[in-house]
Amino acid sequence: MRTVDLIRKKRNGGELTAAELTHLVEGYCNGDIPDYQAAAWAMAVYFQGQTPEETAILTELMARSGDQLDLSSIPGLKVDKHSTGGVGDKTTLIIAPLVAAAGVPVAKMSGRGLGHTGGTIDKLESIPGFKTELDREAFLAQVRQIGLAVIGQSGNMTPADKQLYALRDVTATVDSIPLIASSIMSKKIAAGADRIVLDVKVGSGAFMKTVAAAEELAEAMVAIGKQVGRSTSALISDMDQPLGYAIGNALEVEEAISTLRGEGPEDLTALCLELGAQMVVLGGKADTLAVGRALLEGLLHDGQALGKFRDFVAAQGGDPGVADTPAAILPQAASRTEVRAAAAGIIQSIDAEQLGAAAMRLGAGRATKDDAIDPAAGVVMVKKVGDAVAAGEPLAVLCHNSTGSAVAEAAELVSTSYRIGIEPPEMRPLLLSVVTSEGTRRLAKEAGK
Ligand code: URA
Numbered sequence: 001m002r003t004v005d006l007i008r009k010k011r012n013g014g015e016l017t018a019a020e021l022t023h024l025v026e027g028y029c030n031g032d033i034p035d036y037q038a039a040a041w042a043m044a045v046y047f048q049g050q051t052p053e054e055t056a057i058l059t060e061l062m063a064r065s066g067d068q069l070d071l072s073s074i075p076g077l078k079v080d081k082h083s084t085g086g087v088g089d090k091t092t093l094i095i096a097p098l099v100a101a102a103g104v105p106v107a108k109m110s111g112r113g114l115g116h117t118g119g120t121i122d123k124l125e126s127i128p129g130f131k132t133e134l135d136r137e138a139f140l141a142q143v144r145q146i147g148l149a150v151i152g153q154s155g156n157m158t159p160a161d162k163q164l165y166a167l168r169d170v171t172a173t174v175d176s177i178p179l180i181a182s183s184i185m186s187k188k189i190a191a192g193a194d195r196i197v198l199d200v201k202v203g204s205g206a207f208m209k210t211v212a213a214a215e216e217l218a219e220a221m222v223a224i225g226k227q228v229g230r231s232t233s234a235l236i237s238d239m240d241q242p243l244g245y246a247i248g249n250a251l252e253v254e255e256a257i258s259t260l261r262g263e264g265p266e267d268l269t270a271l272c273l274e275l276g277a278q279m280v281v282l283g284g285k286a287d288t289l290a291v292g293r294a295l296l297e298g299l300l301h302d303g304q305a306l307g308k309f310r311d312f313v314a315a316q317g318g319d320p321g322v323a324d325t326p327a328a329i330l331p332q333a334a335s336r337t338e339v340r341a342a343a344a345g346i347i348q349s350i351d352a353e354q355l356g357a358a359a360m361r362l363g364a365g366r367a368t369k370d371d372a373i374d375p376a377a378g379v380v381m382v383k384k385v386g387d388a389v390a391a392g393e394p395l396a397v398l399c400h401n402s403t404g405s406a407v408a409e410a411a412e413l414v415s416t417s418y419r420i421g422i423e424p425p426e427m428r429p430l431l432l433s434v435v436t437s438e439g440t441r442r443l444a445k446e447a448g449k
Pocket of ligand 1: 165174179180181183184
C-alpha cells in the first residue's frame with residue numbers, strides 16, 4: 001500500500017478502508033510515514049470530511065494505540081462524562097459524586113488545565129492532601145467500594161491521538177469535525193466506560209462558535225459511540241459567559257460544594273442536573289430524563305450527594321472536612337481586589353475566554369504544561385449577563401497572592417470583558433439541544449444562532 005495513493009483517494013473524496021486507515025495511523029505512529037504525508041491526509045480530511053464508518057475506524061485505531069483501562073471488575077454500567085471545555089466549568093466535581101450517589105459507578109480520568117480553561121485534576125489538588133495519582137488496582141478498588149474515583153490521565157493513553165493532534169495544531173487542521181470527534185471519543189473509549197455523556201459547549205468561550213456546528217460535532221460523536229458499541233448522548237450548552245461565578249481552582253471547589261449542598265448558582269445547578277440525568281438514564285438508574293433529574297434533585301437536597309463527595313475526598317487522602325467548612329480548609333488568597341463598573345447599565349455580554357485569561361494571569365492557570373499554579377488565585381464574578389450595575393459597583397473580585405503588573409493586567413482584562421449597555425440583552429438559554437442516537441432535539445427556540 002502506498003501512502004501517496006491513500007492521500008490522493010481522500011483528496012478526491014474517496015472513502016478509506018479499515019486497512020488503509022490502519023496503514024496511515026500505525027505507519028505515522030511508528031515513524032514509517034513522515035509528518036508531511038500525515039499532514040496532507042489531515043488536510044484532505046479537512047476539505048473532504050469522512051464517512052461515519054471512517055471516523056469510527058479512526059477512533060478505534062487511536063483508542064487502541066496505547067494503554068486502555070479495563071473497568072470490567074466494577075459491577076454495573078460505568079458512565080463517563082466529557083466536556084469540550086469551558087471557563088468556570090466545575091461540573092465534574094459536582095456530577096461525579098451526584099451520579100455515584102444515584103448508584104452509577106464513575107471511574108474517571110481527568111486532565112490538568114492548559115491555557116484559559118482549568119482542569120479537574122488541578123481543582124481537586126487544591127484540597128489539602130488530595131491525591132490524584134492512584135495505581136490502577138487502588139483506583140478500581142475505590143470505585144468498587146464507594147462508587148467513585150477520579151485520577152489524572154495515564155502517560156501512555158491514545159499516543160496516536162497525541163501525535164496527530166500535535167501535527168494538526170501546526171497544520172491548520174484542528175477544526176475539522178470528524179477529526180475532533182475521533183480525537184475526543186478515542187480518549188473516552190480508551191478510558192473504559194460503557195456509556196458516555198458529552199457536554200458540547202457553544203459560544204465565545206468555546207471551541208464551537210455556533211449551535212449548528214456544536215450539534216454537528218455532537219452528532220458525529222454520538223454516531224461513533226453507536227458504531228463502537230458505547231451508547232453516547234450529548235447536551236449542547238451555552239458558553240457565552242462563564243459557568244457559575246467562580247473561576248480558579250480552590251474557588252471552584254468551594255462553589256461546587258455549595259452546589260452539592262443544593263445552594264449553587266442556578267446555571268451551574270441546571271447544567272449538572274441535565275448532564276447527570278443523561279448519565280443516570282444511560283446507566284440504567286432512570287427511565288426518562290425527567291425521572292433522572294428528579295432523582296438527582298432529591299440527592300442534592302437530602303445531603304447524599306455531599307456525603308458522597310465527603311467519602312470521595314477522604315478515600316483519596318484529602319481533608320473530608322472540606323465538605324462542611326470549605327473556606328476554613330481550602331487555600332485562600334492573601335488579597336482581594338474589586339474591579340468596578342465605569343458606567344451604570346445592564347451587562348450585555350461577558351467574554352468568557354478573557355475572564356479565563358485574567359484568572360490565569362493571577363496564577364490560576366498555566367501557559368506551558370510545566371508552569372506551577374496558585375490554587376487560591378482566580379476571579380469571582382459579582383455580575384453576570386442581564387444584571388443591572390451602578391457606576392462604581394463591583395463587577396468581579398480578583399483573588400490573588402501576586403502583586404503588581406499581574407493584578408493590573410488581570411483587572412484590565414476583567415474590566416474589558418464586561419460590555420455594559422442600556423437595553424436588556426437578548427439572552428440565549430443555557431441548555432440548547434440534546435443529541436442522542438435517535439436524533440437531535442432543540443430544547444429552546446432561541447437556540448438557532
Ligand atoms: N479536543 C480534543 O481532545 N481533540 C481535538 O481534536 C479538539 C479538541
